[in-house]
Amino acid sequence: MEHVCLHSLLRTPEDRTHAIGSVIKRLGEIIPGIRNELYPVTSSFGMPVYFSLERAAAPYFGIKAYGVHMNGYVEKGDQKFLWIGKRSDVKQTYPGMLDHLVAGGLPYGISCKENIIKECGEEAGIPRSISTNATSVGAISYMDIEGFRYKRDVLFCYDLKLPANFVPNNEDGEVDSFRLIPVPHAANIIRRTEFFKPNCNLVIIDFLFRHGYIHPDCRGYLDLLQSLRSGDCS
Template identity: 35%
Template sequence: MSRRMTNLDIVREGDTFPYRSQEPEALAALTARLHTLVAPGGQPLGYMLDEVVAQLVAVPEAVRGAVVVDAGARTVRAFEQASEPERSARVAALMRHWRERRAFAILRGWRDEPWPVYGAGGRLLYTVERSATGLLGVARYGVHMTGYVRDPAASRGLRLWVPRRAASKSTYPGMLDNTVAGGLVAGEDPFACVVREADEEADIPAALMRERARFAGQITYIHITDERAGGEAGQIYPETQWLYEIELPAGFRPTPKDGEVAEFYLLTVEEVQEELARGRFKPNCGLVLLDFFIRHKILTAENEPDYAEIVQRLHRRLPFPGPSLSPSNYKNENQD
């Protein structure tokens, strides 16, 4: 990227879906080629591209089950079997059908990870293969953790551990990332997820996580994918991320373990800001880091003219239901 990005540019790259109040024409143009996937009763569940809807209705009903498309309301009803296992099985059959026929390039990144789709009241409606969530445009849930060390010699008194994604990754290969990140599979608690991901991606022991990792809030946004995400561009990703941070011991070094990370760098705040400005971070990681900077008073209303819009866009109101979790599901048991 030749032009340096401002902090607001970084947020807008991650939170891409147009706002009605700010971009009415862009929103109208986008929604003109979307259908809303709805549950019985009309609860919105996801944003589906018209071309995905066309592929859906072309699949034999014996595979996909009953589908009702309302062209006037631009809604789709599907996967309404009597029980969650039946609904999940129907979604899985559809995705396998598309994968076997190479209907969508995004399914080349098949992960065998069932991601949850929730209805009203946080009820699990069904699960969907991780790589296929963008085809339905349903909400996605994950965890991101920023690891840092105290360093009195650094201008801000700390340095951040930043990984580079492996070149073999199907999504955003070679880009910079947050210290640890991952998606919630169905039935998984956020804190359990971040402990698992810390072990798998950075070889951070579970005991160290339970001692030091702290829940730091959430961010919400709606991202529209580009070619870096793998597969078809333009898919809608409404996302909620549970954020964690951990002050690591000065002598501890995260180590790549599962092949998803090429290497880790220990960077100053200024070095991280420079890499952000050059567009070298995965888009949603930029949002996570800006939120970290806000929490640590590095980014403030006094030094950032777009502070109010940045904060607002980091906590976008999503139109889709999510899980019903108590604090015990996402906080470290050692955290107040």
Template identity: 40%
Template sequence: MASNPPASNLDLINECDSFPHPTTSPQAYHAYTTTLYHLRVAAHPETTLGYILPDVAAVLHNLPDWEVDDESIPRTITLISGSNEAARSDVVARTTEAMRMTGHFKVLEKWRNELYPVYGPPSGASKKKELLFSMERCAAPLFGIVTYGVHLTAYTRTTGADGKDEYKIWVPRRARTKQTYGGMLDNTVAGGTATGEGFFESLVRECDEEASLPEELVRSKAKQCGTVTYFYIRNATAGGETGLFQPECQNVYDLELPSDGSVVPKPNDDEVEEFYHWSVSEVREALGKREFKPNCALVILDFLIRHGLITVEDERDYLEITTRLHRRLEFPLA
């Protein structure tokens, strides 16, 4: 029996950034988005904050804090209660808790008690983004809001016999008991960033929790290297309902560790089984086998491109890949 061919780098992009693009696939984008509801708040009635499937919209019908418009183009679901962030967040909390109690949505079974921020458009002279409300993490895909996280790649670098840098990357395997992407490969450190938490402080916390990396080392040596953005349509490996929306912005960091083995990532919680110290060829082989969690594959590709380990000479889809790693999301960002 023939085995499946290895996934190309562009395959990995397409599998994670799977929502149709408005510029490159305008017909597919239009056909898809016209079936969805646009999430809005009364304070910004023209600004879409996320996309909601009709099955989810049906649950919000006739709730006093929400106005569902089935006739307009686009169809909308507007949070009409609450004049400030705290009041809106309270309404959203009561709504999502009620949805959880019905047991209708499997994705809500993974309740985290973590709040994710939802921002509005820039306003005022400072053009500062307004925090409109916060939402329970596991409910985010039901409302299609943008979520944020931090992903760090720890690596070592030595000089080969040919005088060129040789990289090895620390790759963890997720615990097989995890409800989402159990047993898949991950970035060295990765996690979501909650409301009120700075990205770098989130990174420092995750480095300790997931990889036992010393705080002083992380604070002094971790380097921010931009972002990776994509619009994922969740499949069965994500857990819960399929077809839910996950537009995300990941803040990407690099951390070069000593090549003498004096600092080694180690599991510090039950989320990671073990760490591998892999050559670039081993990492690329695992990418081709689709062993990485989808968004983590994109962060690895970004790392390989930034360090000249994937180049325009050896990757025929280089331009599309580098562009797609930084998708322009159609919702307000932090």
């Protein structure tokens, strides 16, 4: 089988969403980590929704998925520090690994900015009065094949400069702890270990480029820069 077709009688997004949802339920444990969270399926970002699909199933169908990721940083004198989270050991995906401060998939029916504000509250206890200052700084994209999963992701990146006295507090049970570390220390962890969740590596590397920690005199500068948008960024 080269492809999967939808029946011509499924004429509305709602009909197609319901039909696909029934298939996902029948697949059962073949698709682990069901979250009952729908992702919009479109030809490209911002285009009309053809149908919506369970988030965990997206890579099994090669569906492009979108997310919002945010680096939260603090300035002390002439130094910058990143807030780093350690994922809960009971999370379904990448348990116990390191994250940047806030991230989440982009579900159906919510804007990127509202989603990052929501995730700020849930994942780090950042009040709306602060999280509304999160600044959109671009996007990264990548493709990855692992077993039966074909991930085609576009991550919209945000920066948020936090008050020096702010301490994040997880509200949804998905983060075990937070730690504030110097940016060069975070870069060394990425360079020398595999402690970070893989796509969070990319978002922090993007931060390193934009804040001047990786510069044109660094070996492999252009190759690394290009790799941050190696996927279909549409």
